[in-house]
Amino acid sequence: KQEVTQIPAALSVPEGENLVLNCSFTDSAIYNLQWFRQDPGKGLTSLLLIQSSQREQTSGRLNASLDKSSGRSTLYIAASQPGDSATYLCALSRGAGNMLTFGGGTRLMVKP
Amino acid sequence: EAQVTQNPRYLITVTGKKLTVTCSQNMNHEYMSWYRQDPGLGLRQIYYSMNVEVTDKGDVPEGYKVSRKEKRNFPLILESPSPNQTSLYFCASSLRQPDYGYTFGSGTRLTVV
Numbered sequence: 001k002q003e004v005t006q007i008p009a010a011l012s013v014p015e016g017e018n019l020v021l022n023c024s025f026t027d028s029a030i031y032n033l034q035w036f037r038q039d040p041g042k043g044l045t046s047l048l049l050i051q052s053s054q055r056e057q058t059s060g061r062l063n064a065s066l067d068k069s070s071g072r073s074t075l076y077i078a079a080s081q082p083g084d085s086a087t088y089l090c091a092l093s094r095g096a097g098n099m100l101t102f103g104g105g106t107r108l109m110v111k112p
Numbered sequence: 113e114a115q116v117t118q119n120p121r122y123l124i125t126v127t128g129k130k131l132t133v134t135c136s137q138n139m140n141h142e143y144m145s146w147y148r149q150d151p152g153l154g155l156r157q158i159y160y161s162m163n164v165e166v167t168d169k170g171d172v173p174e175g176y177k178v179s180r181k182e183k184r185n186f187p188l189i190l191e192s193p194s195p196n197q198t199s200l201y202f203c204a205s206s207l208r209q210p211d212y213g214y215t216f217g218s219g220t221r222l223t224v225v
Contacts (some may be wrong), residue, residue: 032211041200046215091214
C-alpha cells in the first residue's frame with residue numbers, strides 16, 4: 001500500500017526566505033504527482049502537476065521536482081511571502097481508476 | 113469560470129436524517145470523486161466515478177451512496193447520518209484519469225449531532 005509522508009509537519013520562516021517542502025512515497029509505480037495548497041477551512045488549490053515522465057514543473061516562484069527512483073518530490077518556494085502561509089499537500093495517482101493518495105501536509109507560516 | 117461547486121458549504125443535521133451534498137462541475141470532466149478530511153487522518157476517498165453511470169468505492173465508502181446520472185453532477189448521499197460522519201467533505205473532478213490533475217471544490221463542513 002502506498003504511503004506518503006511529508007516532512008516537516010509544520011514550518012515557520014521569516015518573510016523572504018527560500019524554502020523546501022518534502023514529500024516521500026514508498027511505491028515508485030506512480031502516474032503523476034500533484035501539489036496542492038489548502039487555506040484553513042477552505043478547499044484545495046492545485047499548484048503543480050508532474051507526470052511520472054517529467055522531472056520538474058515550475059510556476060512563478062514555485063518549482064516542484066520528482067525523483068521516482070528515490071521516492072521523493074520537493075516543492076521549492078522562492079522568496080516566501082506572508083500570503084504563502086497555508087498547508088501544502090502532495091498527492092500521488094497510481095493510474096486510471098486509482099484514488100489520489102495524500103500526504104499529511106506541511107503547515108507553513110511565513111512571518112512578516 | 114471553470115470550477116467545482118459544492119452545496120451546501122456548511123450543514124448541521126441530526127442523526128438519521130437523510131441528506132444530500134451536491135457537486136457540480138462545468139469543465140466537462142469525465143472523472144469525479146468524493147473525499148473526506150479528518151484531523152490526523154488526512155484526506156480519504158469515499159467514492160469515485162469514471163464516467164456517467166460508472167461509480168466505484170474508494171477507501172471509506174460505508175454509510176455513503178453516490179450516483180452519476182449526468183456528467184456534470186455527482187451527489188453524495190448520506191441515508192442515515194451518524195456522528196462519525198462529521199467531517200469536511202470535498203468533491204473533485206479531472207478531465208480524464210490518469211493523465212490530468214484534479215480540481216477540488218471549496219468543501220462542505222458537515223456536523224451530525
